[in-house]
Amino acid sequence: MTRPRRTAPPAPAGLSDANLRQFIGYNMKRAYLTIDADIRPTIEALGLRPATFSALAVIIENPDITQTILGQALHIERSGVVLIVDELEGADLISRNKVEGDRRSYALRATLAGQRMWATACKRVQEHDNRVLARLSPEERTLLKDLLNRVEAAAPSGRSGEETP
Amino acid sequence: MTRPRRTAPPAPAGLSDANLRQFIGYNMKRAYLTIDADIRPTIEALGLRPATFSALAVIIENPDITQTILGQALHIERSGVVLIVDELEGADLISRNKVEGDRRSYALRATLAGQRMWATACKRVQEHDNRVLARLSPEERTLLKDLLNRVEAAAPSGRSGEETP
DNA sequence: TATTGTTATACTCTATAACTATA
DNA sequence: TATAGTTATAGAGTATAACAATA
Numbered sequence: 001m002t003r004p005r006r007t008a009p010p011a012p013a014g015l016s017d018a019n020l021r022q023f024i025g026y027n028m029k030r031a032y033l034t035i036d037a038d039i040r041p042t043i044e045a046l047g048l049r050p051a052t053f054s055a056l057a058v059i060i061e062n063p064d065i066t067q068t069i070l071g072q073a074l075h076i077e078r079s080g081v082v083l084i085v086d087e088l089e090g091a092d093l094i095s096r097n098k099v100e101g102d103r104r105s106y107a108l109r110a111t112l113a114g115q116r117m118w119a120t121a122c123k124r125v126q127e128h129d130n131r132v133l134a135r136l137s138p139e140e141r142t143l144l145k146d147l148l149n150r151v152e153a154a155a156p157s158g159r160s161g162e163e164t165p
Numbered sequence: 166m167t168r169p170r171r172t173a174p175p176a177p178a179g180l181s182d183a184n185l186r187q188f189i190g191y192n193m194k195r196a197y198l199t200i201d202a203d204i205r206p207t208i209e210a211l212g213l214r215p216a217t218f219s220a221l222a223v224i225i226e227n228p229d230i231t232q233t234i235l236g237q238a239l240h241i242e243r244s245g246v247v248l249i250v251d252e253l254e255g256a257d258l259i260s261r262n263k264v265e266g267d268r269r270s271y272a273l274r275a276t277l278a279g280q281r282m283w284a285t286a287c288k289r290v291q292e293h294d295n296r297v298l299a300r301l302s303p304e305e306r307t308l309l310k311d312l313l314n315r316v317e318a319a320a321p322s323g324r325s326g327e328e329t330p
Numbered sequence: 331t332a333t334t335g336t337t338a339t340a341c342t343c344t345a346t347a348a349c350t351a352t353a
Numbered sequence: 354t355a356t357a358g359t360t361a362t363a364g365a366g367t368a369t370a371a372c373a374a375t376a
Contacts, residue, residue, distance in 0.1 A: 015230065015238055019222035019287070023294055025200040026219070027310050031317040032197050033240070035190040038320045051343080054191070057184035065180065068357060073180055075198070077345060082359060104352045104357040122184070129188055132320050136312065144312045145192050147305060152196040155203045155297050216366080233334065245367060247336060269334040269375045333376070341368080346361100353356070 024151065039128045046121050047091060051076075053121060055084045056110065059094055060118050064107035066099075093117050189316065204293045211286050212256060216241075218286060220249045221275065224259055225283050229272035231264075258282050 020026040036050070043053050051074070058073045059065055065073075071081040085108065088094045093114035096106035110118065133141050185191040201215070208218050216239070223238045224230055230238075236246040250273065253259040258279035261271040275283065298306050 015223070015227045015234060017238065019226045020219055023290060024298060024310065025197065025204060025294070027313040028193060028197040028200065031313040032190065032193040034317045034320040034322050035193065037322050039190060054185055058180070061184045062180045069180060073182065078358065080344060125188060129190070132316055133189060135315055135319050140312060141189070145189065147301065147309045148192045148196040150300055151297055152199045154300050155199040157199050157202050242368060243335065
């Protein structure tokens with residue numbers, strides 16, 4: 001139905017992992033950490049961290065977003081957003097702009113340098129993605145994302161109360 | 166081919182995520198963190214942490230394992246293993262036993278209490294797993310694990326140099 | 331000389347709580 | 354009073370480096 005299951009479950013040396021591998025969360029953690037270790041140096045070579053990379057991505061996509069909303073998008077507290085935005089602003093990749101009618105908040109926008117940075121960072125990470133997904137067919141790639149999203153949505157904290165009633 | 170793609174990609178409020186959702190690693194991170202947040206309280210209610218839970222799982226499955234090997238299984242340094250083993254030993258869930266012929270290392274074994282603890286902890290986490298995977302068919306569940314393992318194996322740090330030549 | 335376990339230390343990430351300035 | 358941003362602080366998790374005992 002899918003394929004002969006010829007995947008050697010990546011178990012270390014001569015010891016068994018089955019007790020943990022039975023849990024979807026463990027397989028997910030291992031796969032995620034492996035990918036993360038692969039990509040991180042590439043991101044850092046550009047002067048970014050995963051957190052600033054992600055923030056830049058969201059700001060590019062949602063111009064004039066506020067820090068509070070950015071925090072919600074990244075699932076981090078406002079206090080953490082400050083540091084990330086400080087870092088991006090200090091690198092001249094984004095700017096904090098005044099908001100008409102509310103002097104409390106900032107409208108975050110990527111600078112030109114920020115847009116260029118995102119373009120190249122995005123491209124390089126895409127290359128990693130392609131390398132890591134090389135053995136998966138296009139259908140398998142979308143399927144994997146779909147399954148991950150469904151798992152995320154199924155867990156209690158998964159937003160979207162929209163059940164299909 | 167697979168199913169109508171009716172998965173609402175869990176995007177926050179009114180803002181777009183697509184820049185990040187394009188990357189398999191981001192979807193994996195989000196799914197993993199959601200599952201982790203779901204399961205953690207259950208594990209902690211038993212007096213365990215994710216790290217001690219995992220270590221107990223490996224020790225149960227590989228009796229007389231040494232700390233160094235345990236570290237390799239868990240992908241953490243030996244110095245970190247010490248703290249985890251201290252904690253498990255302090256809770257009387259495992260014991261450090263003498264090894265014939267090598268007085269440097271310990272043979273780690275679960276106590277009876279440790280085996281009972283693992284049984285109940287395993288059962289409870291399985292329940293979370295089932296809840297989180299509720300919307301996936303049995304085939305989809307194995308498929309998801311399979312895809313995750315293939316991604317993990319594909320990344321540079323993925324062990325198993327065994328290509329199918 | 332190399333290895334096992336250990337200790338001390340530091341770094342990253344993130345959360346909590348209290349503060350300020352606006353609303 | 355409530356909210357946006359800020360600051361200070363603390364905790365979890367993990368890594369690095371140096372050390373003692375043993376191989």
